[in-house]
Amino acid sequence: MNAHSDIKGRRSAKGGKKQSCVMSRRSFLLTSGIATATVMVTMNAGTASAAKMPAAVATYPRKKIARLSQLKNDQPVEFSYPDEGAYSTNMLVKLGTQAGGGIGADRDVVAFNYTCTHQGGDMEGTYKGDTKSLGQCPLHLTTYDLTRHGIIIGGQAYQSLPQILLELDGDDIYAVGIFGLIYGRQDNLKA
Numbered sequence: 001m002n003a004h005s006d007i008k009g010r011r012s013a014k015g016g017k018k019q020s021c022v023m024s025r026r027s028f029l030l031t032s033g034i035a036t037a038t039v040m041v042t043m044n045a046g047t048a049s050a051a052k053m054p055a056a057v058a059t060y061p062r063k064k065i066a067r068l069s070q071l072k073n074d075q076p077v078e079f080s081y082p083d084e085g086a087y088s089t090n091m092l093v094k095l096g097t098q099a100g101g102g103i104g105a106d107r108d109v110v111a112f113n114y115t116c117t118h119q120g121g122d123m124e125g126t127y128k129g130d131t132k133s134l135g136q137c138p139l140h141l142t143t144y145d146l147t148r149h150g151i152i153i154g155g156q157a158y159q160s161l162p163q164i165l166l167e168l169d170g171d172d173i174y175a176v177g178i179f180g181l182i183y184g185r186q187d188n189l190k191a
């Protein structure tokens, strides 16, 4: 996995070493969304009945979605993630040019949710290979740049397109998380 924690060490004014953990939201998602975790929480803290209880923390599933060797430039492959619920349709595409969050030898394989962040327009079939973009959205014409984490090129939306975080294991491509909130959900893991 390509995740890194962006941990930077700093020195205090007195010269002693002080560790400061600076973790971006993306890194947090990368490092937190791929494994089931159980944490211990204190119930009724400060009371005689205080006790440590295990609490399951919801995490993203790890789902195999394609094989790298079968992808062709500018030919999107559709898949559902993180579930089969509302707005869970996504596209995986080999752009043929390096992209933010891209995997593979050329860092050009990326995946994005198909639902416009503005008002939920369905953008299936709107990928443009010449500009490496998704859109225009059929409702209000937003277009997203797939080489730069799905930022908006133009249109009515004001949030980037959710990017599916990918992991490469040999020739197998796995979806392991999502950067950004899917339209219509308050939690990506609750359809």
Ligand code: FES
Residues within 6 Å of the ligand: 116, 117, 118, 119, 120, 121, 137, 138, 139, 140, 141, 142, 155, 156, 157
């Ligand atoms: S729903 Fe896509 S631009 Fe409005």
